[in-house]
Amino acid sequence: MALIDNNGSHELLGADASGQLVIHAPTTAPLRQPPRKSRWPARLDMLQSASGLFLALFLMAHMFFVSSILISHDAFYTVARFFEGAYFLGKPYPILVSGVVSIILAVFIGHAWLAMRKFPAGYRQYRAFVTHKNSLRHGDTSLWWLQIWTGFALFFMATIHLYDMLTQPALIGPYESADRVWTGNMWPLYLMLLFAAELHASVGLYRLAIKWGWFTAATPNRSRRRLRWAKHGISAFFITLGLVTLAAYVDLGRAHAERAGERYVPTYLNAPHTAGKH
Amino acid sequence: MISILRRKNDTQPTRRLCIQVLRHNPADAASVPHLQAFEIAEAEGMTLFIALNEIRATQDPSLQFDFVCRAGICGSCAMLIDGRPGLACRTLTRDLGTTITLAPLPFFELIGDLSVNTGKWMRGTSERLQTWIHSSAQTDLDALEAPMEPELAEAIYELDRCIECGCCIAGCGTAQMREKFVGAVGLNKIARFRLDPRDDRSNDDFYELIGDDDGVFGCMSLLGCHDVCPKQLPLQTQIAYLRRKMAVIGLA
Amino acid sequence: MDVIHTDVLVIGGGLAGLRAALGARKRGQKVIILSLVPPKRSHSAAAQGGMQASLGNTAKGAGDNEDIHFEDTVRGSDWGADQEVARMFVHTAPKAVRELAAWGVPWNRVQAGPRDVIIDSQRVTLTEPEAAHGLITARDFGGTKKWRTCYVSDGTGHAMLYAVSDRTIAEGIPVHERMEAVSLIHDGERCYGAIVRNLISGKLLAYVARATCIATGGFGRIYQSTTNAVINEGIGAAIALETGVVPLANMEAVQFHPTAIFPAGILVTEGCRGDGGLLRDVDGHRFMPDYEPEKKELASRDVVSRRMEAHIRSGKGASNRFGEHLWLDITLLGEAHINGKLREVKEICQHFLGIDPAKQWIPVRPAQHYSMGGIRTDAHGAARGLSGLFACGEAACWDLHGFNRLGGNSVAETVVAGMIVGEAIADFCATPEGDMHVSTALVRDCREQENARFADIATSRGQESASVLMQRMQAIMSEKVGIVRNGDDLTVAVDELKNLLLRSRQIGLRSSAPGANPELTTAWRVQKMLKLALCVAYGALQRSESRGAHFREDYPRRDDAQWLKRTLAFWRDPEQRVPTLEYENLDVRHMELPPGWRG
Numbered sequence A: 001m002a003l004i005d006n007n008g009s010h011e012l013l014g015a016d017a018s019g020q021l022v023i024h025a026p027t028t029a030p031l032r033q034p035p036r037k038s039r040w041p042a043r044l045d046m047l048q049s050a051s052g053l054f055l056a057l058f059l060m061a062h063m064f065f066v067s068s069i070l071i072s073h074d075a076f077y078t079v080a081r082f083f084e085g086a087y088f089l090g091k092p093y094p095i096l097v098s099g100v101v102s103i104i105l106a107v108f109i110g111h112a113w114l115a116m117r118k119f120p121a122g123y124r125q126y127r128a129f130v131t132h133k134n135s136l137r138h139g140d141t142s143l144w145w146l147q148i149w150t151g152f153a154l155f156f157m158a159t160i161h162l163y164d165m166l167t168q169p170a171l172i173g174p175y176e177s178a179d180r181v182w183t184g185n186m187w188p189l190y191l192m193l194l195f196a197a198e199l200h201a202s203v204g205l206y207r208l209a210i211k212w213g214w215f216t217a218a219t220p221n222r223s224r225r226r227l228r229w230a231k232h233g234i235s236a237f238f239i240t241l242g243l244v245t246l247a248a249y250v251d252l253g254r255a256h257a258e259r260a261g262e263r264y265v266p267t268y269l270n271a272p273h274t275a276g277k278h
Numbered sequence B: 001m002i003s004i005l006r007r008k009n010d011t012q013p014t015r016r017l018c019i020q021v022l023r024h025n026p027a028d029a030a031s032v033p034h035l036q037a038f039e040i041a042e043a044e045g046m047t048l049f050i051a052l053n054e055i056r057a058t059q060d061p062s063l064q065f066d067f068v069c070r071a072g073i074c075g076s077c078a079m080l081i082d083g084r085p086g087l088a089c090r091t092l093t094r095d096l097g098t099t100i101t102l103a104p105l106p107f108f109e110l111i112g113d114l115s116v117n118t119g120k121w122m123r124g125t126s127e128r129l130q131t132w133i134h135s136s137a138q139t140d141l142d143a144l145e146a147p148m149e150p151e152l153a154e155a156i157y158e159l160d161r162c163i164e165c166g167c168c169i170a171g172c173g174t175a176q177m178r179e180k181f182v183g184a185v186g187l188n189k190i191a192r193f194r195l196d197p198r199d200d201r202s203n204d205d206f207y208e209l210i211g212d213d214d215g216v217f218g219c220m221s222l223l224g225c226h227d228v229c230p231k232q233l234p235l236q237t238q239i240a241y242l243r244r245k246m247a248v249i250g251l252a
Numbered sequence C: 001m002d003v004i005h006t007d008v009l010v011i012g013g014g015l016a017g018l019r020a021a022l023g024a025r026k027r028g029q030k031v032i033i034l035s036l037v038p039p040k041r042s043h044s045a046a047a048q049g050g051m052q053a054s055l056g057n058t059a060k061g062a063g064d065n066e067d068i069h070f071e072d073t074v075r076g077s078d079w080g081a082d083q084e085v086a087r088m089f090v091h092t093a094p095k096a097v098r099e100l101a102a103w104g105v106p107w108n109r110v111q112a113g114p115r116d117v118i119i120d121s122q123r124v125t126l127t128e129p130e131a132a133h134g135l136i137t138a139r140d141f142g143g144t145k146k147w148r149t150c151y152v153s154d155g156t157g158h159a160m161l162y163a164v165s166d167r168t169i170a171e172g173i174p175v176h177e178r179m180e181a182v183s184l185i186h187d188g189e190r191c192y193g194a195i196v197r198n199l200i201s202g203k204l205l206a207y208v209a210r211a212t213c214i215a216t217g218g219f220g221r222i223y224q225s226t227t228n229a230v231i232n233e234g235i236g237a238a239i240a241l242e243t244g245v246v247p248l249a250n251m252e253a254v255q256f257h258p259t260a261i262f263p264a265g266i267l268v269t270e271g272c273r274g275d276g277g278l279l280r281d282v283d284g285h286r287f288m289p290d291y292e293p294e295k296k297e298l299a300s301r302d303v304v305s306r307r308m309e310a311h312i313r314s315g316k317g318a319s320n321r322f323g324e325h326l327w328l329d330i331t332l333l334g335e336a337h338i339n340g341k342l343r344e345v346k347e348i349c350q351h352f353l354g355i356d357p358a359k360q361w362i363p364v365r366p367a368q369h370y371s372m373g374g375i376r377t378d379a380h381g382a383a384r385g386l387s388g389l390f391a392c393g394e395a396a397c398w399d400l401h402g403f404n405r406l407g408g409n410s411v412a413e414t415v416v417a418g419m420i421v422g423e424a425i426a427d428f429c430a431t432p433e434g435d436m437h438v439s440t441a442l443v444r445d446c447r448e449q450e451n452a453r454f455a456d457i458a459t460s461r462g463q464e465s466a467s468v469l470m471q472r473m474q475a476i477m478s479e480k481v482g483i484v485r486n487g488d489d490l491t492v493a494v495d496e497l498k499n500l501l502l503r504s505r506q507i508g509l510r511s512s513a514p515g516a517n518p519e520l521t522t523a524w525r526v527q528k529m530l531k532l533a534l535c536v537a538y539g540a541l542q543r544s545e546s547r548g549a550h551f552r553e554d555y556p557r558r559d560d561a562q563w564l565k566r567t568l569a570f571w572r573d574p575e576q577r578v579p580t581l582e583y584e585n586l587d588v589r590h591m592e593l594p595p596g597w598r599g
């Protein structure tokens, strides 16, 4: 008697002469059979969510730090030096930024690896999903598709950015960053990265809340409506903030293009004696 | 004091409906999947059950489809209606356009035209997930039954209402990609038995059944299941709940 | 030749079949279940209202016991029931409810303390006893003295069927789905199993079994307007009839349910009226109290249906494009109650009528609902005429219901009969009688014969269309063999049905798809269904009295002197055009409750 593999769910069934299914194994077998099921799927799922959450929170904070340029050049300068430990250790250690970048990079890679388990494996699965998505025309299903693609894009774009930050941690500052954005021609990348990262993060956060049942309202549909609002809000806010910030860098970069490469010195340090010293 | 009787459409002319059916008979080696269009006149209160039967009686007697209760309670007639899974018997044509496309539920074994073998898959899932009360207690049928809180009984029924129609599987992108995924129907059943105090199984036992990427951790929260379930089961909350419970096992 | 051997073959995966299979399995028999559809799709799932068992947990059920249940059942049957069976039934029903509870049926429970209910359109406060808190509760159903109907919201049948079906999966009993029993293997004395058609491939197989149990449900589809599922075509009863030796009993006893939505025929549960819903006519007038001052909307089903038809005939029906109907008003129950306890009703109204029953009235008209008649068996399910053949559930007539079944007694019957008949089958298999010597030639002949029948239809050059004949039969049955019957109409009906039976031998097919061609299936079935229709119509024509659901305008009274007997219909010669009717007396001397006023 051949075992039928009907989508994997018929381990216990075989075909009899009629081609119909008959059970062979006693199905009332004791439940907890010795090789206990691995705990890793649970842990990996939690790690995937935790890493995503961490990255998303980081990205939010990061956007605030980066947008400090909107306040003033000095503000951004201060933030940059802050991360280099200048205010606890007496002088800036850019290696500290490299350290932070390494951690982020590690989480990033970890998250990408965990999340990639969910990518369609092979062309057949890819086709199956696309066909399904196109016929169903369903919001949350399409959002997931967006997440796959933005995640995929992040994989390349964010890596470049992180590599930059890892290798040139000292070159973070109003002029340095603006030069990188404009003279270094990074702005197209940043523009795409911005959209990809923000969309990915907000959809990710939304999904996280659904997935674990956080922030529930009286009915599932109501909680979803609420979460969807929150998601739109987060996307809109951070993309706007990012665009304005990027514009500021571009502006500054263009103005500073001729002197590209020059390091920024905060006004409170050089104002008295560096004026006019070029 | 008769309240508004029914929506009156008498003034509107009857529509001609074009019903396109994705046809294929796997028993016939020469058959290739193709769309076939049928034209019929719409009638008042016409459901897809009525329409398809009319087509079979008057136009093509070989058309295959499954209806049993024709009242939306048995789960036989799930199909893709304009691309979305739903119960054909309780879909009124007046809620659809003049061109209606019908296709069999994907994922399940095709029997012919609109008929798929959901029953076989559901039985397999039942066996795999052991969806029955596991109890070592002997019930004395002459003694008073064990009491149960009324709200609890209602909460169990709430999850027991699944009719195994397969819409949630057809509406789930994960299931389309990964054939071993138990789907919302399976997870909901586990949630149902978990809630039932008559079932002795612990969370550890349930972890053995759904604690992997073919089970609850495989669900990517696409929520297609929740949105297409004709019985409006709270699949979204139940899956999230199970995920939390099973994750805790993973930490232990 | 494909032959499958088993100890017990159960034909039918509804509540009755599944429960009987479990009984036999528990005693160590190898069991196979056949079903047209996955078992959980069987029509048992449609039972909304509930299951009767005299638990007496509720305030309105206090003091209830087997005796009262027994009396209600016998009275309801208009003394047509077998009282020995009724006794056994009422005794076993509470056990069955508890067994189901242990298997996971989430019966609704008693909530101690006061609660508001609607009785006779008045809001009444009932106080449920503290001691009963959490026990299985019950609702009111027509024709009962106490509130006795245990329920699960309005998905009772669904919850029961799923629990029992899951139980069979737990026990590892195989269900061969999409398989139709097309004839019984027998030699005129003993049954050896069935010839079965695979509804996917169209192939015929032989299932050889020591004991065979038919649990194929009702045959409502011989009517046009019916609450039954489309698979309730009565093939199980028909193949028993075609053996020539097994009789079908009381086929003329057909129940009509008062509240099927109009015109779709989908049932809205009796629970609607049980919970306080009212029937109204075109003027919005509540008319039932005019006819039945005591029980009003909650009189027996046959009574309510008849009153409704009469009221429509007296010109008081509301009407729409499809014809005349009446209104069911449950708006007074309130939205909360409807959303909670009558949710399926709400869904049905939404999806099939596009109305909200909490705000609007529901158009209803009686429709065929239940077949009291069926394969005649003894009190333990053994079919008359063939040893090794059993029957239970709606397909059988062990005669619990007589000429009218009480609401809620049917799903109760399925599980109770399953318990009793499952045991009887196991007993049978354990005796020497249960041994079997079957000749392979017999099995082969039976199969060849059936093969030839299908081949005949498939290759026939006939001009008749199966679906036309089917529709005609259904129309005749609804028009002339319906709720209110008379000799003239019945004569016309029998003549035309005879004619249809002849024509059905001339059916030609328009299609020839490989696999199980649905047109061939219909053509084959309509021949059987016509025989059932003839049993009903001819039985009704002969029975010149009114009893229970069988109501003759020309003989409006019950006639115990002449008709305290059960009709047995035989089809001994395949060429005969009406069934041979015989009668068996119901012995008044053995009646615990002798015939009296039905109340």
Ligand SMILES: Cc1cc2nc3c(=O)[nH]c(=O)nc-3n(C[C@H](O)[C@H](O)[C@H](O)COP(=O)(O)OP(=O)(O)OC[C@H]3O[C@@H](n4cnc5c(N)ncnc54)[C@H](O)[C@@H]3O)c2cc1C
Binding pocket: C011, C012, C013, C014, C015, C016, C017, C034, C035, C036, C037, C038, C039, C042, C043, C044, C045, C046, C047, C048, C049, C050, C051, C052, C156, C157, C179, C180, C181, C182, C215, C216, C217, C218, C227, C228, C229, C231, C232, C234, C235, C236, C267, C269, C369, C370, C392, C393, C394, C395, C407, C408, C409, C410, C411, C412, C414
């Ligand atoms: C709408 C509706 C509501 C109802 N509500 C109630 C209620 O509230 N309370 C109550 O007590 N009763 C109610 N009833 C009646 C009750 O539901 C049925 O009488 C009962 O469920 C019948 O059960 P069964 O097991 O005999 O048959 P079914 O459940 O009909 O099962 C028949 C089985 O036989 C199989 N079968 C049929 N023919 C063949 C064949 N030739 N070969 C193989 N398999 C075959 C089918 O696939 C199916 O599995 C209701 C009935 C209807 C129609």
Ligand code: HEM
Binding pocket: A045, A048, A049, A050, A051, A052, A053, A054, A055, A056, A057, A059, A108, A111, A112, A115, A116, A118, A119, A144, A147, A148, A150, A151, A152, A154, A155, A156, A158, A197, A200, A201, A203, A204, A205, A207, A208, A211, B220
């Ligand atoms: C290589 C880059 C990345 C890839 C390939 C990637 C891919 C994915 C995918 C496919 C998912 C969906 C997982 C699922 O549905 O179960 C996901 C979830 C998520 N991602 Fe990413 N991602 C990447 C980077 C990021 C970054 C940079 C952030 C933060 C800004 C982030 C935040 C999240 C969050 C919060 C989730 C939700 C977690 C969950 O559902 O468990 N991801 N990611």
Ligand code: HEM
Binding pocket: A059, A062, A066, A097, A100, A101, A102, A104, A108, A154, A158, A161, A162, A165, A172, A173, A176, A177, A178, A180, A181, A186, A190, A193, A194, A195, A197, A241, A242, A243, A245, A246, A247, A249
């Ligand atoms: C620790 C790691 C990181 C550091 C130190 C860092 C630092 C910076 C800095 C200094 C800028 C300003 C422009 C520049 O100097 O080039 C910037 C811009 C940007 N970063 Fe990062 N970044 C980090 C990680 C990430 C990650 C993981 C993402 C997204 C996945 C990201 C997305 C962006 C985007 C989109 C911009 C452009 C912002 C804008 O629109 O103005 N960064 N980052």
Ligand code: SF4
Binding pocket: B161, B162, B163, B164, B165, B166, B167, B168, B169, B184, B185, B188, B225, B228, B229, B230, B231, B232, B233
């Ligand atoms: S969960 Fe809903 S959609 Fe899925 S099988 Fe059950 S009823 Fe159908």
Ligand code: F3S
Binding pocket: B171, B172, B173, B174, B175, B183, B184, B218, B219, B220, B221, B222, B223, B224, B225, B226, B239
């Ligand atoms: S659609 Fe599928 S991925 Fe999960 S939430 Fe529903 S099962």
Ligand code: FES
Binding pocket: B066, B067, B068, B069, B070, B071, B072, B073, B074, B075, B076, B077, B078, B087, B088, B089, B090
């Ligand atoms: S036929 Fe039963 S749900 Fe549609």
